[in-house]
Amino acid sequence: xxxxxxxxxxxxxxxxxxxxxxxxxxxxxxxxxxxxxxxxxxxxxxxxxxxxxxxxxxxxxxxxxxxxxxxxxxxxxxxxxxxxxxxxxxxxxxxxxxxxxxxxxxxxxxxxxxxxxxxxxxxxxxxxxxxxxxxxxxxxxxxxxxxxxxxxxxxxxxxxxxxxxxxxxxxxxxxxxxxxxxxxxxxxxxxxxxxxxxxxxxxxxxxxxxxxxxxxxxxxxxxxxxxxxxxxxxxxxxxxxxxxxxxxxxxxxxxxxxxxxxxxxxxxxxxxxxxxxxxxxxxxxxxxxxxxxxxxxxxxxxxxxxxxxxxxxxxxxxxxxxxxxxxxxxxxxxxxxxxxxxxxxxxxxxxxxxxxxxxxxxxxxxxxxxxxxxxxxxxxxxxxxxxxxxxxxxxxxxxxxxxxxxxxxxxxxxxxxxxxxxxxxxxxxxxxxxxxxxxxxxxxxxxxxxxxxxxxxxxxxxxxxxxxxxx
Numbered sequence: 001x002x003x004x005x006x007x008x009x010x011x012x013x014x015x016x017x018x019x020x021x022x023x024x025x026x027x028x029x030x031x032x033x034x035x036x037x038x039x040x041x042x043x044x045x046x047x048x049x050x051x052x053x054x055x056x057x058x059x060x061x062x063x064x065x066x067x068x069x070x071x072x073x074x075x076x077x078x079x080x081x082x083x084x085x086x087x088x089x090x091x092x093x094x095x096x097x098x099x100x101x102x103x104x105x106x107x108x109x110x111x112x113x114x115x116x117x118x119x120x121x122x123x124x125x126x127x128x129x130x131x132x133x134x135x136x137x138x139x140x141x142x143x144x145x146x147x148x149x150x151x152x153x154x155x156x157x158x159x160x161x162x163x164x165x166x167x168x169x170x171x172x173x174x175x176x177x178x179x180x181x182x183x184x185x186x187x188x189x190x191x192x193x194x195x196x197x198x199x200x201x202x203x204x205x206x207x208x209x210x211x212x213x214x215x216x217x218x219x220x221x222x223x224x225x226x227x228x229x230x231x232x233x234x235x236x237x238x239x240x241x242x243x244x245x246x247x248x249x250x251x252x253x254x255x256x257x258x259x260x261x262x263x264x265x266x267x268x269x270x271x272x273x274x275x276x277x278x279x280x281x282x283x284x285x286x287x288x289x290x291x292x293x294x295x296x297x298x299x300x301x302x303x304x305x306x307x308x309x310x311x312x313x314x315x316x317x318x319x320x321x322x323x324x325x326x327x328x329x330x331x332x333x334x335x336x337x338x339x340x341x342x343x344x345x346x347x348x349x350x351x352x353x354x355x356x357x358x359x360x361x362x363x364x365x366x367x368x369x370x371x372x373x374x375x376x377x378x379x380x381x382x383x384x385x386x387x388x389x390x391x392x393x394x395x396x397x398x399x400x401x402x403x404x405x406x407x408x409x410x411x412x413x414x415x416x417x418x419x420x421x422x423x424x425x426x427x428x429x430x431x432x433x434x435x436x437x438x439x440x441x442x443x444x445x446x447x448x449x450x451x452x453x454x455x456x457x458x459x460x461x462x463x464x465x466x467x468x469x470x471x
Contacts, residue, residue: 197228302327
């Protein structure tokens with residue numbers, strides 16, 4: 001079959017070349033966006049008098065028929081037609097005849113595919129902001145239910161200081177808020193229109209790029225035609241943002257795996273998000289958390305892959321840039337799956353408050369508060385630090401914890417100790433003593449929860465606004 005671009009060629013494309021260079025097996029994902037862009041483009045061609053009104057209407061009608069065929073799953077995509085653009089154009093020609101060939105007036109596949117990807121990622125960014133919002137809501141609900149739950153806080157995976165479990169969860173709310181803000185900020189760089197840049201230099205036809213931008217809900221067209229067709233920064237930025245989201249999810253996954261182990265028993269994940277063993281009937285494996293943790297690597301790989309593809313490409317379009325799509329699609333699918341599962345997994349997680357409290361009572365994470373106690377009695381902090389270090393060593397050697405010591409034992413290390421030391425060492429006192437903005441004091445954590453709900457309202461408004469814009 002003759003290619004739509006085959007006029008200059010005297011030989012058929014080698015079949016292996018066709019298979020190797022074709023992108024239809026993956027870029028058919030852009031079918032909706034390709035038709036959306038084509039409808040706006042042909043409308044502009046009519047408005048500018050480049051095509052007669054009857055041709056415009058015939059092409060629009062044909063595009064909508066092709067869209068219906070694709071949506072019903074009746075489209076037969078062909079490798080011989082190379083990509084989504086040529087497959088749709090061929091289907092359009094089959095529907096309405098030669099007039100369908102006028103659709104490509106004033107554009108190239110270079111600016112066409114770039115436009116498709118901008119439209120595609122624009123939808124995904126809004127979608128992911130919504131997913132992250134649902135995850136934050138699940139975390140906030142768990143935090144509100146655990147304002148009285150005390151858990152060991154860790155550094156170096158060693159027990160450090162007791163904190164509220166709600167405070168720990170709110171750290172992830174903050175991480176995901178930064179992810180939301182990065183996605184929102186990236187939207188303005190995604191929402192720029194390449195169409196009308198042609199292959200690289202613009203077009204001789206008197207097109208109206210600003211009209212097309214308005215039709216498609218873009219903020220503006222690209223300033224430079226070379227940049228318009230060669231820019232993939234917006235994809236790299238998405239892949240980078242997705243990598244950070246996956247990194248945050250992976251950190252949380254690691255903690256969920258640890259917390260749900262017999263050694264911790266801090267939480268129990270719902271059966272719906274775990275699997276069993278084919279040989280050991282007692283097992284309940286946190287497979288979702290483990291797989292999200294594992295899939296982080298493939299998202300990182302997609303980022304590094306595209307960075308490598310682009311690192312030495314001259315302007316403007318090069319066939320290498322066909323490699324921009326599979327990693328993008330894979331990252332979208334991977335992130336969609338992770339975020340859709342994570343919110344309900346967190347929402348249904350059971351918290352073992354008693355086990356957490358037991359862990360706090362069986363460590364030395366309140367040691368810093370004794371040092372602060374001695375400082376308030378007038379002892380310099382470095383001396384207080386040494387006193388408490390010796391006190392902890394004494395406890396370890398004698399199989400005791402700090403609250404097990406008698407007042408006489410405390411006074412072996414400093415005469416400044418009084419009966420009030422036992423109140424200072426209580427986990428609730430240790431937690432609530434940190435009454436500073438961002439601290440683990442219950443009032444401060446409640447304030448953080450309240451502020452996060454305010455941010456959620458702003459996020460909801462943003463999602464709604466941009467859903468309307470992209471329709």
